[in-house]
Each structure stands twice: as C-alpha cells, then as structure tokens.
Amino acid sequence: MKVAVIGGGVIGGGWVARFLLNGHDVTVFDPAPDAEPKLGAVLGNARASLPALYDRPPPAEGALRFAADSVEAVAGADWVQEGAPERLEVKRDLYAQIEPHLGHGTVRASSTSGYKPSHLQALLHRVERLIVTHPFNPVYLVPLVEVVGAGRTPEALKTRAAETLSDIGMHPLVMQAEVDGFEWPHE
Numbered sequence: 001m002k003v004a005v006i007g008g009g010v011i012g013g014g015w016v017a018r019f020l021l022n023g024h025d026v027t028v029f030d031p032a033p034d035a036e037p038k039l040g041a042v043l044g045n046a047r048a049s050l051p052a053l054y055d056r057p058p059p060a061e062g063a064l065r066f067a068a069d070s071v072e073a074v075a076g077a078d079w080v081q082e083g084a085p086e087r088l089e090v091k092r093d094l095y096a097q098i099e100p101h102l103g104h105g106t107v108r109a110s111s112t113s114g115y116k117p118s119h120l121q122a123l124l125h126r127v128e129r130l131i132v133t134h135p136f137n138p139v140y141l142v143p144l145v146e147v148v149g150a151g152r153t154p155e156a157l158k159t160r161a162a163e164t165l166s167d168i169g170m171h172p173l174v175m176q177a178e179v180d181g182f183e184w185p186h187e
Helices: 010-020 035-053 068-072 088-101 117-121 155-167
Strands: 003-004 026-029 065-067 080-083 105-111 128-137 143-148 169-176
Touching: 003 068, 010 026, 010 035, 010 068, 010 080, 010 128, 026 068, 065 068, 065 128, 068 088, 080 088, 088 117, 105 155, 117 128, 128 155, 155 169
Parallel strands: 003 026, 003 080, 026 065, 080 105, 105 128, 143 169
Antiparallel strands: 128 143
C-alpha cells in the first residue's frame, strides 16, 4: 500500500513511523524547513521501541520519500493521512489542492482532534472517502486510535480503515457516531 502523510510533526511523524516500519512505502510532505531532521529523530525513536511491542518480527521497512508539495505527495496514494495544523482555513486549502489528484478508492484520513468528520466533509466534493483517525500520542508507541465517521461515511470505509490500522499494529476504537468534544472555533 502506498501511503502519503501530509505534515511530519509529532503526530504525522508517528504515522510515518507506523506505516513505514510495517512495510508500507510512505511519501511525506511538510513545508517546514527542518521537517526531515525532525522526522529522522521520530523514526530513530520508533525503530528503537516499536519492534518490542510486537510478538512477531517486524516486516521489512518500506521506502521513505519526501515530496516537494502536497499534490506530489498524494499522487498514486492508497491512503492519505492528513496531519495539517488545526486551522480550518489550512485544511480547506489543503483539501482543495489534493482532492482532484486522489484516486477513487483513496482513503483520506485526518488526525484532527478539533473538528468532527462532518466539519471536514463540508470542505470536500467527494465526502465518502474522508474519515477521522485520531491517534493517541506518540503514535508509534501507543497503539490506540479512534476511527470516526459522520452521517455520510459508509460503514465499509470504517471497516476498511479499522483493518488497515490493525495491520500496522494499531487497536482501532470504531466510534458509532461523531460526538461533541473539544473543538476548535469554527470559521
């Protein structure tokens, strides 16, 4: 499976580690000038600790690549893990950039902790492939992740997301409905 991770910060870097160290090829886009060394540090920590969490030998590591922009990152991706800053205008702009370049079956997973899936779906034309996969931190060490859809999220997407996350050693908590919680101010 080809994975794109948008945002290589603490959460995004953890997702890179989870997918990469479980054998998936990962392309990362993060505009921060120090993104590569910061991600390198996260990967070093993950390489040292993640194998101890498994009762089996880890698979061969996938290939890691950095993209020049978000469109390049998502080209041909089966799974896009979005970890953009928790600002709706940033997510809106990012989604507008990448949506035309996603395949019909590409899963768009957001790590958001501040927006409901329905808020993010309102930013899209094709809402049926967006799901929230909110992890616990650090992602490479704590295997819990909430999988949350909205009213327009097909059950098959929740199932597919949960299976994919289980395959990388996560324990998905599939929510039956989105609920009010901590949310960023709406714009």
